[in-house]
Amino acid sequence: MRLSALYRYPLKSGRGESLQQVVLDRLGLEGDRRWMLVDEPSGRFLTQRAVPHMSQLSALWNAEGGLTLSAPGYPALDVPLPGADAPLRGVTIWRDTLRVPDAGDEAHAWLSDFIGKPTRLVQVPPDRARTTQAGYGKDDDQVAFADGFPLLLIGESSREDLSSRVGRTLEMLRFRPNLVIEGFPAFAEDGWKRIRIGDIEFRVVKPCARCILTTIDPQTGERSADREPLATLQQYRAQEGGAMFGQNLVNDGIGRLEVGMPVTVLE
The missing domain is CATH 2.40.33.20 (PK beta-barrel domain-like)
Structure with missing residues (x-):
């Protein structure tokens, strides 16, 4: 095998x-599912279950831990890994609630246009991981x-x-x-x-x-x-x-x- x-x-x-x-x-795998989209008003996580066109959203991980976002018809956007002073956002994923760094307003604008509603990008550092x-x-x-x-x-x-x-x-x-x-x-x-x-x-x-x-x-x-x-x-x-x-x-x-x-x- x-x-x-x-x-x-x-x-x-x-x-x-x-x-x-x-x-x-x-x-798990370095860089795997360390980033997530959330509905801005509620903080609830977003997936293809509710937003099927997320399947067309490419987010390539880089060695610094940041992302490069791209999608058909959209210019690529490099998003740096949030620093230690990045604002924290309360989010909900299934039954878990946690506070994690927000990726900033440029990513917010890009993703809100792509998703079609106010959307924030968040990242989870190892010290804020869930059980x-x-x-x-x-x-x-x-x-x-x-x-x-x-x-x-x-x-x-x-x-x-x-x-x-x-x-x-x-x-x-x-x-x-x-x-x-x-x-x-x-x-x-x-x-x-x-x-x-x-x-x-x-x-x-x-x-x-x-x-x-x-x-x-x-x-x-x-x-x-x-x-x-x-x-x-x-x-x-x-x-x-x-x-x-x-x-x-x-x-x-x-x-x-x-x-x-x-x-x-x-x-």
Whole structure:
């Protein structure tokens, strides 16, 4: 078994970027979902669930931790990492509320025009990270702006199995994984508890319940009229809590990951 692909999403619910190698820190992939859009009046987080055209928003992470925003018909905008004196904004993501640095008025103007309503860009430094979903993993596990856990793993064979049932090839980015692994049967990952990639160990803490986001074409931002692949997942992958596809992981070490690294199931 080997690591066959790596994906990072610098902006929560923005476009993903394919990587050949990446540093892994205590919040997952370095630069992954450290930025987020929020509705300005309420502070509530925004995603493609409510704003499908966010799929067309590119936010590339740079080595200084800042972002370069771009979208069709819009000039690129470089947004620096907020400094220690940046104003804090109260935000809500699912059931969590926290105060995090705001990226400033230039990003606000650019994004408000793109989104179509007053929108702020915020960033989470490591010392303001959230704890992971209660009841899974360890009490001190942390996560940035990902839904519940730092990392999502999907098996290549699992995607192929789902594609064959739906009747068309489904792009892996539709499911927004961080780690893609090949060389084992479909859904074998459901039975794993611990794995090692290279020299780094990971805990498999919870299957991922999928939502309407899987029906959005990552290239066009359009939703499938037939509600696929969610409709098929609900037929054969339904469990208590939803239709499951992929596994949420927490890393127990830091270091570097690279496509092609061997994967070992430890438990």
